[in-house]
Amino acid sequence: MTSLIRRELKALWNDPWQFALVTYIPILGIISLWWLFSAGMPRQLPVAIVDHDQSQLSRMLARRIQANPAAEPIGYQDIASAKRAMTQGEVYALVVLPYRLKRDLLTGHSPTIEIRYNSQFLLVGKLLSSQIQLSLADGLLHVASKKQLALGVPKAQAEINLRPVTSQTTALYNSNSNYIGFLVPPVLLALGQLLAMLVFANSLNRELRLNTMSEWFSLGTRRVLFAKMLVYTPLILLQGRFILAILYQFLNLPLAGDFGLLLVAQVAMLLAVWLLVLVIFFLLQDCARVISFCTALFAPAFPFMGITFPTLDMPVLAQLWRKLMPSSHYIDTHVGVVSYGQGWDTLADQLINYWGFLFLIPVIIFLATRVKRAHLADQSLSPEGAK
Structure with missing residues (x-):
């Protein structure tokens, strides 16, 4: 497994675009969004x-x-x-x-x-x-x-x-109507999920571009995929931790709960993203189509979170699409921890909502086996294989 992790790290270092996605591009995105919403509320x-x-x-x-x-x-x-x-x-x-x-x-x-x-x-x-x-x-x-x-x-x-009756309205969440606390976290979450998808999809597509699928299969498909997850999950999780530090430590936005709860929920969200990307990759087996299809699937993440639009009013198809979006499950935990200080018991109940993604594992195994057989058949029919 150590050699497979070194293999993935070497590929990451030799790919400038992939290296940018896990280093300075997220930082630039965070700074840009903070600058756009730095006023806190729209004025004039x-x-x-x-x-x-x-x-x-x-x-x-x-x-x-x-x-x-x-x-x-x-x-x-x-x-x-x-x-x-x-x-x-x-x-x-x-x-x-x-x-x-x-x-x-x-x-x-x-x-x-x-x-x-x-x-x-x-x-x-x-x-x-x-x-x-x-x-x-x-x-x-x-x-x-x-x-x-x-x-x-x-x-x-x-x-x-x-004024026969006087009323007082007290906001329980985002009491000062600050757009940074209201919009920036879900926007960053949607962009972070899209970025995580691109990172993992690029890692898989590299095997197609460099024609290293035979090496992949000889090393063991499950071991190679596990090594990719071991490399990229901590890197993306580090980006998520950096975002939380900027929002709730540097900008001092209100945080009622614990960072640890959010990080555990982010791990569950990333694993669900990896499973969806793997299904699309093994199904399409084309670099451009994989990126296009994944982008079309994950791009509408922000409106599906229910922050600016009630999701119960969406059509049935949109609600089903929302169920496929890992960020839609994570946002419930994020709001609960940040605004209401929910604990580990509530988090455990929310993590159960990811159970549907487990059905993708047998689908991935079936598609990966089919791709491997097709690849071996192509090799046997090639001139070198015939010789």
Whole structure:
């Protein structure tokens, strides 16, 4: 086994691309993502304001929106130009203040203030929608309070009439709405899984490129594959540990649980990734097709985690695809450990979710045996084999 590990390490050292995947490329990716999300929350997102009323009230509402740090209002003369700006990506939301807004409010009518946002930008759209509604509600509440006082209602009673029930919302997870703690870990996880797939697939494809499959089979298929796993599992796990150190030690993001739980869960996730890549490799036996198929399988990992979109609302096919994604099983452990401080007993229950990947082992054995027989048959039919 030692000679097989040395063989794999030598191949890693002689392959610049493979060496880059396990060394400096992950570091560059982590730094780039941290820089992109370093602001913590989106600020001053452009919002189109179409003011048909042009009253003191409508201008006050526009100022309320401008006072919100998440929005940067831009005035437009008509809805058509504002829609065009949203289509072209110049603004992310649109607020229409209707004609006779002030008069309708003062005369007891119910005017409609339109708030539209680009739902293609899921998080940005929801953030702007909620923040704009809060700003408008605060401004309209001020107007309603003045109206109550003008009717002779005492100030204390007016407050009760306008706010009969007060509520307080306390976030249990990501309480400061920091996008670094909310988005960066699952994004890094999705990229890390994709990187792990590329590393292991490149290691297998190298045998095809260099035509060393006969050497592979003579050394023993299981022993060679086990040596590859022994080499690359610690290297990828070291990258995962580095990511956790950056997030929860250097950036001091909240961590309620223990690092050890996350590392054990990462090992289970990597073993599941290796099994999926092996099935695809033995099934296709073509370098380009193996990478293409693996990339298509693992690329949608982030939306399948359920961080930004509820997975229960996905179609049945998408939910089945999610079950094939090892990162979808790992993310439950990650959120549980980071946010709720779950222990080893809960981790053991979550690791059972990987049991379905064990059915890939007999499939791999069958496909590997078929490939070996085909390779030996090709050798026997070759001119050198015939001689």
